[in-house]
Amino acid sequence: MTTINPIETRPLKPLFLSYLFPALVGMLLMSVNILVDGIFVSHGVGPTALAGVNIAVPIFSILLSISLWIGMGGATLFSIALGEGNKQRAHQLFTLAFLTMLVIVLTIIGLLLFNLRDISYIFGASDDTYPYVQDYLYVILLFGVFYTIENLLSIFIRNDGNPKLAMLGLITTSVLNIILNYVFIFMLDYGVTGCALATAIATIIGMSVLCLHFFLPQSELKFVTSFFNLTDLKKIFAIGLPSFIVEASVAVIVILYNITFLHYLGANGVTAYAMVNYIHTVLLMIFLGIGMALQPLVSYHHGAKLMERLTALLKIGLATALILGLLTSIIAMLVPSQLMALFGDSTFAIRSMAAQGFAYFAIGYIFLGINMVFAEFFQSIEKIRLATMIMLLRSLILFIPTLLILPKLFGAKAIWWAFPVVEGITALLIYTYIKKRPQTIASSSIEKV
Template sequence: MAQLNRLETESVWRTFVRYLVPSLVGMLLMAVNFVVDGVMVGNRLGPVALAGVGIAQPVYTVFLAMSIWIGVGAATLYSQHMGAKLYEQAQHIFTQALFLIFGSTLIIGVTALFFREPLAYALGANADTYPYVSRYMHVLLLFGFVFTIENALSVFVRNDGNPNLAMVSLMTTALVNIALNYVFLYVFNWGVTGAALSTILAAVLGILVLCLHFFTKTNHLRFVRSTFDKRLFVRSVVIGFPSFLSEVGISVFTLAHNVTLKYIAGTDGVAAFSVLNYVHSVMLMAFLGLGAAIQPLISYFHGAQNRAREQQTMKIAIWTAVAAGSLSFLVGLLAARPIVAIFGDFPQDIMALAVTGVRLFFIAYLFMGVNFVMMTYYQSIGHVGMATWITAAREIVVMLAFLLILPPLFGINGVWLAIPLSEIVVLATIYAYHRRHF
């Protein structure tokens, strides 16, 4: 138990950095991978194909949400049990979670495959983008269970005291995906099908890297004989629900913006949003990395009833989020045009829409990081109701309300401002809740 015992002996700052750096590096590499994916598709296949891939992205996000729902919930319970020295129960939690994630995502993917066409149009496809959406979705639906297993296993490996291997796995996945994207798009000319296949094959290699953890001396993860435990399942899905809702919120965010912009600005608006969404993925991954770093720590300290280390971790995390958000806002404000230009030589109309979108949307990052940190905190200590509110409000309830109210008043700028205003409202509710309960 040497790696986990370090959580109780080394300084909080050192522990935070030891988990933060691998999480951030891994997540940012995945974000860069996602962006390079868009750059290659946009430059090789053009803005319509890029829009098609962007429309299909909610399918990937829903699969990821399923793995996070069960994975983060179960991993939080795993760390709490490890902190409380209940090792056998922790191993049952791990075994049940992996089997549930595999089975549920396989069934959902195969079922949705038969309804691919109506699903594509429901996500915002039109006659121009449907062929690209359909081909991309076909691969994701058929093999999506691969990256759900990779993501869930990565969460458990990180919670088992090996954040560095989780980082190496993400690095491997990202670099292999970039290489395969180039081969499939530029050498084999497989179009968006090749882009989707590269994602799946890279995830397979990521799983193989994560499996190395089972051969280390510090490994506590074990597949054990285990019957279905309804109580553990319910606790896992309740605790993991805010994380699931966060990923579903990304799908709602993408779908709502695609549909709104399709009616306001047509295919140009959807293409501009696709560029913004790729850029947004970088900061989103950074904040997810921050959350992934503190989740094992807060869960373990809470299970061990070590309130002092729990509070110190949160103070460091909040200041880190504020600094990262402020820097990102300044980058978006000053470098919007060169950022957009990375994705291709777009017509002037699309370029103008995307540049304005980046400058207005990046206001959200001043508040988003703190909201992510607080959601993870409430989730890890069992205040699931508040964690659920944060995720539901940010990208579903409050955002949809602003998307209905702002565009009639401010046109397309109202679309770009929906998320920043949502983040401000959510942060205000967090402040009020925390003052009342803590």
């Protein structure tokens, strides 16, 4: 007797919401974690130490991007296999993704540890900041494998029908990170080493919470001995590529913005953008959360060939993204000064520049969510070229020339318009493409990768 998975019969709106809330909370907590380390280090150790941690963070982000790449690629195939009713293949895909990530991450960590000084200076360390970069990054790299395991497990657990546990693991990590940061920095005076230890210990405990999923009777996260398949490995890397582009392009975009603001508005412009970017980091993670909630459901329905429900899920995801985008833009335009005041001491000129800039910048959120949902949808049904093109358009192909051209034509204030213009053009291109090829959504065919 074949057992029907409740995912196939449950009403779609409550089903989507049951994934959306944990995903939004989880992604929000991840973004808060990014801010917490900087806040504690700046207040408890000093500005030079903060600069050192900021230099180390992009290096650490490499590990995160690898786990996201393999995790999203493997989990998409995992959910499709479950939708097809092929549990044995699902077990093989989980094992393959988990062990592949371990091998790659451990190799990268080894290379970074043996070349720590040279790599730190490449990423911007100086003689003043390197001691802090070394103290922070050495601990982070030693325990980095646990961070990547936690990230990969949270993705797979969400795809295995347990979004609440995935959220609980991230909540555990975030709360402990805040507590331990305070203990290690302010009470024990461990400096940036204490900050790194707080992250490491909190992550290990959060990962342990996620491991409870393995003991649930309904868990399909099982390790098997026969798992290696070169075709599957290629598919994992191909399907996960858009997620990797999202993570990897963030650093590139920040660097390009900093260079442009410095050229046109000087150090004040860079500081104003930094204030806006802190808020943008949090909001970006929230919009990514919509895609994270959509992906397991879309992949499962794609595998089960439930096309009407699949199309309905896309509409629900787009409606959610549009509503959230409109609300975000309206709030940003109504109270930009109050939002910039969250960052404490800064000159009136910088706060005014940031507030005015964010009111323009935030228009992009109307389109950002739509673009993210489409990219995640195409990624989840194995239309990798479309998903990858969307991510490349909004992060590099359209962004670089727009950032160069706008301020030259319309002045320095137009730098803030680069984000909404690029996201808007990307959304228009997606709409045009789908209008000409409606079968892109309706078809259940699997794109070869």
